Amino acid sequence: MPTVIIDGIEYEVEQGRNMLEAVLDNGLDLPYFCWHPAMGSVGACRLCAVRLYRDESDTQGKIAMACMTPANDGTRISIQDPEATEFRRCVVEWLMTNHPHDCPVCDEGGHCHLQDMTTMCGQTYRRFRFKKRTYTNQYLGPFLTHEMNRCIQCYRCVRFYRDLAGGRDFNVFGSRNRIYFGRQRDGVLESEFSGNLAEVCPTGVFTDKTSARHYTRKWDLRTAPSVCIHCGLGCNTIPGSRYNKMRRIEGRFNGDVNGYFLCDRGRYGYEFSYDTIRSENAIDDAQNALKEAKGVVGIGSPRASLESNYALQKLVGVEHFSAGLSEFEQEAAEQYLSVFKSGTAQMLSLAEVELADVVVVLGIDPTGEAPMLDFAIRQAMRKAPMEVARKLNIPDWDANAVINALNGAKGKLYIAAPWSIKLQEIATEAINVTPANVAVFARDISRGAVDGLASGISTELAKAKKPLVVTGISAGADTILAASELAGSIPGCGLFVTAPEANTLGVAMLGGQSIRQAVDTIESGQADTLIVLENDLARRMSSPAFASLVENVKNMIVLDCIETQTTRAATTILPVATFFNSDGAFVNNESRAQRYYAVDPPVEDIPAAWSRIRDLGDFTWAGYEDILRELAADRPEFAGTLEAAPFADWRSTANRKIARETHRSSGRTSKDANRTMREPQPPDDAQTPLAFSMEGDQNPPASSAVIPRFWWPGWNSNAASNKYQKEVGAELHGGNPGVRLLTASGSEPEADRDKASVSYPQPAGESKEIWLIPRPYIFGSEELSRRGIAIGELIPPPEAAIHPQSAQKLGLTDGGTAELDFDGQTISLPIRVEESVAVGVIVVPMGFPETYGVTSPTVARVK
Amino acid sequence: MVSILRSMWLMLKHLVVRPVTVRYPEQKAYIPPRWRGRIILSRDPDGCERCVACYLCSAACPADCISLQATEDEHGRRYAEWFRINFSRCIFCGFCEEACPTYAIQLTPDFEMGEYDRSKLVYEKEDLLISGQGKYPGYNFYHHSGVSVKGKPRGGAVDETHPVDIRSLLP
Numbered sequence A: 001m002p003t004v005i006i007d008g009i010e011y012e013v014e015q016g017r018n019m020l021e022a023v024l025d026n027g028l029d030l031p032y033f034c035w036h037p038a039m040g041s042v043g044a045c046r047l048c049a050v051r052l053y054r055d056e057s058d059t060q061g062k063i064a065m066a067c068m069t070p071a072n073d074g075t076r077i078s079i080q081d082p083e084a085t086e087f088r089r090c091v092v093e094w095l096m097t098n099h100p101h102d103c104p105v106c107d108e109g110g111h112c113h114l115q116d117m118t119t120m121c122g123q124t125y126r127r128f129r130f131k132k133r134t135y136t137n138q139y140l141g142p143f144l145t146h147e148m149n150r151c152i153q154c155y156r157c158v159r160f161y162r163d164l165a166g167g168r169d170f171n172v173f174g175s176r177n178r179i180y181f182g183r184q185r186d187g188v189l190e191s192e193f194s195g196n197l198a199e200v201c202p203t204g205v206f207t208d209k210t211s212a213r214h215y216t217r218k219w220d221l222r223t224a225p226s227v228c229i230h231c232g233l234g235c236n237t238i239p240g241s242r243y244n245k246m247r248r249i250e251g252r253f254n255g256d257v258n259g260y261f262l263c264d265r266g267r268y269g270y271e272f273s274y275d276t277i278r279s280e281n282a283i284d285d286a287q288n289a290l291k292e293a294k295g296v297v298g299i300g301s302p303r304a305s306l307e308s309n310y311a312l313q314k315l316v317g318v319e320h321f322s323a324g325l326s327e328f329e330q331e332a333a334e335q336y337l338s339v340f341k342s343g344t345a346q347m348l349s350l351a352e353v354e355l356a357d358v359v360v361v362l363g364i365d366p367t368g369e370a371p372m373l374d375f376a377i378r379q380a381m382r383k384a385p386m387e388v389a390r391k392l393n394i395p396d397w398d399a400n401a402v403i404n405a406l407n408g409a410k411g412k413l414y415i416a417a418p419w420s421i422k423l424q425e426i427a428t429e430a431i432n433v434t435p436a437n438v439a440v441f442a443r444d445i446s447r448g449a450v451d452g453l454a455s456g457i458s459t460e461l462a463k464a465k466k467p468l469v470v471t472g473i474s475a476g477a478d479t480i481l482a483a484s485e486l487a488g489s490i491p492g493c494g495l496f497v498t499a500p501e502a503n504t505l506g507v508a509m510l511g512g513q514s515i516r517q518a519v520d521t522i523e524s525g526q527a528d529t530l531i532v533l534e535n536d537l538a539r540r541m542s543s544p545a546f547a548s549l550v551e552n553v554k555n556m557i558v559l560d561c562i563e564t565q566t567t568r569a570a571t572t573i574l575p576v577a578t579f580f581n582s583d584g585a586f587v588n589n590e591s592r593a594q595r596y597y598a599v600d601p602p603v604e605d606i607p608a609a610w611s612r613i614r615d616l617g618d619f620t621w622a623g624y625e626d627i628l629r630e631l632a633a634d635r636p637e638f639a640g641t642l643e644a645a646p647f648a649d650w651r652s653t654a655n656r657k658i659a660r661e662t663h664r665s666s667g668r669t670s671k672d673a674n675r676t677m678r679e680p681q682p683p684d685d686a687q688t689p690l691a692f693s694m695e696g697d698q699n700p701p702a703s704s705a706v707i708p709r710f711w712w713p714g715w716n717s718n719a720a721s722n723k724y725q726k727e728v729g730a731e732l733h734g735g736n737p738g739v740r741l742l743t744a745s746g747s748e749p750e751a752d753r754d755k756a757s758v759s760y761p762q763p764a765g766e767s768k769e770i771w772l773i774p775r776p777y778i779f780g781s782e783e784l785s786r787r788g789i790a791i792g793e794l795i796p797p798p799e800a801a802i803h804p805q806s807a808q809k810l811g812l813t814d815g816g817t818a819e820l821d822f823d824g825q826t827i828s829l830p831i832r833v834e835e836s837v838a839v840g841v842i843v844v845p846m847g848f849p850e851t852y853g854v855t856s857p858t859v860a861r862v863k
Numbered sequence B: 001m002v003s004i005l006r007s008m009w010l011m012l013k014h015l016v017v018r019p020v021t022v023r024y025p026e027q028k029a030y031i032p033p034r035w036r037g038r039i040i041l042s043r044d045p046d047g048c049e050r051c052v053a054c055y056l057c058s059a060a061c062p063a064d065c066i067s068l069q070a071t072e073d074e075h076g077r078r079y080a081e082w083f084r085i086n087f088s089r090c091i092f093c094g095f096c097e098e099a100c101p102t103y104a105i106q107l108t109p110d111f112e113m114g115e116y117d118r119s120k121l122v123y124e125k126e127d128l129l130i131s132g133q134g135k136y137p138g139y140n141f142y143h144h145s146g147v148s149v150k151g152k153p154r155g156g157a158v159d160e161t162h163p164v165d166i167r168s169l170l171p
């Protein structure tokens, strides 16, 4: 470990850091703008100036940029040097000459890196008396507002958007003091990660447009550590609310999962919480129905917490419990679990994906299904040729030098998917084939095909330092099996399997029947009552099957927070608290158990789902942690969930709870004064180690799983996360949150090859038959986020895409209507004829009301 | 003896000096304009609400008795959707006025706010908003800020140039 000298004091730093990182790693303060822990340095803003000395005898030194100075052994700098301090103040003063008088109306205010750095540099008064330069703004879509006057030309946005996120429709334009960061013309930003600009930009140029509708300052937000509910990756989030209403979501750093960033679905999906179900408390009806029931079946849900699912399983018994997955998903999830446990391949975390150099994507669309995986693969491709730069002695953090040295070199990415996925724009090669052929292709690679693409890929995989195979539950059991064989056949090869929903793996681990079997139990008359937990069955079975279920069941008790087809068909609705009003655990795609905590107490006494289930049965659980404890005792593989985050009796080092509200939360004696003069006591939270009020510890908690926000004196923006990390940009103090539940036991994967190969129906070869494939879209396919106002604007029109060849064969024309017959139902959608889908398939959007019933690749007849 | 004489003297003196007591409420006392009494929300010279809902007053308030919610009109002008001061909690310290970047919130010389019912001391925006500019005439925040609002286009503020032409390549 190199030792550096900062203001005369020796500090140890990790190898390969720069001096700005060295300073921050050691908990010292040094202002900066253009450097970002995930993006490295470019030396553009000149704010991190320090005095750099040659050696001990050098008293003169020179002003240098800390972020561009390698932290070698013996590097000697001074932060406090008067000239360096004055230099930094001047830099801010210059940047401020054009900065508008906007703070009061700027949404960045109160969590603004520019405000923090300006204060830190001691620049408090504007001396410049001349006119300010101004810009016009652009419309960038429903997610971000653009206010270019506030720009300080740090280049972070364009580096994030182009270099990291791979976007192309955003750039820097103009010359001299007219440079402009935006699009060529107004329009919706194309990148799925555009929302991160609001966090990456150190000023208020980009701010969250959804939160502007009901703006609240950071100091007034009630925040809690949470996990994204909108896909199976389990990105860590910080949702914020005010007056018991959700206001915005920001990323919560987790070095093993999402790092600093989030996708736009995760960031803006929260608006679903405005559209919740309200209905009479019908718990008595439900209890009576259960008493009279002749057999009860319970259907759980991959978007409900582990606790709620387990509670339901206890209530109805394992043999009458369904995980709430469609048959296709259930089979694939079971296959994945067996592959995982077998240890054939190494299961990677999302952060580890970024280290791969050769990636093979099999049968899934990461951008639509698990967007941050798309981001991680882009990082992997960007970093893969890093060796080239290292050979030239260019440190990894020297971002521009690395880009020049790499000269466009990228890692190798191969894709086989039924339609042309967005990642194909950076792929080395890609093929578009039917789902069954994806598996065939994977086997070709692992069995060493003699020529063609498959053989090329197998050579590249063998050469790779960190090969990786990516697939997903939505690709089906057979593809997962084939992918695991492929990964297993290459030494050191990693495997990454996505899960469609936040808790898919959790419910799959709990086990149980598929929905189909549960429905059969009802239809065969063995049971007449159904309890559905936060699950819209209409999305998971064909419409006739759903209709017949509704007809055959005597009592259908539905617990949900949103209105769905299932709640509409229910005989009894029990409204439950939304995700933001309840606590629980999710198990993400790599079996990482992560706890999320309620941001707000339940509204109007609508309780969490688990407590509804407790009241339906004969249970004594006082809190959700009792359920978790019981689960862990009952099923040892869930023991890790107990370690994932602290329980209600945990206290900080100061023996206090963690405060969800900041120490400067305002309006306590006024916000309820329109209703009551009594100033109600803040709601108590007996369930968690967090308090709903400002009363509690405001310091960074010792357990990283209960960090409610990043804040540090002088660091109001999220850059305060510096102070929560062992090494800036790496692990949090106390380790990254979450515990992996599954480990490889070394057993063979239980592959029933015959079963696996029938998991895809085969078109009979008859001319009117075609594969019907649901395609996940980032906006629109996920059940909750599609209810959001902003996301709702970006849902693509429901269309059926088909290859010209197939279209011709079936007599379909672009712009016409396709009537597709499958599983006894018919859907009709406008046709889009395009080359980007595989021959022999027709691709329709997944989870759209128009395509309910299309739950998995199936065979349809074109009418 | 001396002290008795002094007391007598003081007492007799008061027979001839003018009393300081005023016959309140018939007669009003002089209250200096900077007296910290009932709080109002003022309007800018154009008659629009001055408050831009920045939340600084509510953050500054030591009694935590201000709460509000920001919203925007269709031209992007920020204002308070609602604004509430609980005067039963206010200590009339004037911090809110000092924190306010727009001169919107001002304390006035009116102190006659007594009520029998505490809930009547909760003032909403309608109760707080006056039609004038109060103590600080002439200031309009939006004429200094860079954001555009109705009647003030981009680059239209005091000390601002016209928006630059980013497509120009002139040196």
Ligand code: SF4
Pocket: A150, A151, A152, A153, A154, A155, A156, A157, A158, A181, A200, A201, A202, A203, A205, A206
């Ligand atoms: S828009 Fe923001 S991130 Fe981009 S250069 Fe300007 S200040 Fe930096």
Ligand code: SF4
Pocket: A228, A229, A230, A231, A232, A233, A234, A235, A258, A262, A263, A264, A265, A266, A267, A370, A371, A372, A373
């Ligand atoms: S990638 Fe998935 S988990 Fe992560 S933010 Fe997006 S939707 Fe949420």
Ligand code: SF4
Pocket: B039, B057, B060, B061, B062, B063, B064, B065, B066, B085, B089, B090, B091, B092, B093, B094, B095, B096, B097
């Ligand atoms: S005068 Fe003081 S106590 Fe009263 S509202 Fe203003 S800041 Fe709060």
Ligand code: SF4
Pocket: A104, B050, B051, B052, B053, B054, B055, B056, B057, B058, B068, B096, B099, B100, B101, B102, B103, B104, B105
């Ligand atoms: S400080 Fe002034 S502008 Fe800001 S919210 Fe309060 S009254 Fe309105």
Ligand code: FES
Pocket: A020, A031, A032, A033, A034, A035, A041, A042, A043, A044, A045, A046, A047, A048, A049, A065, A066, A067, A068
């Ligand atoms: S952070 Fe070092 S120059 Fe910008």
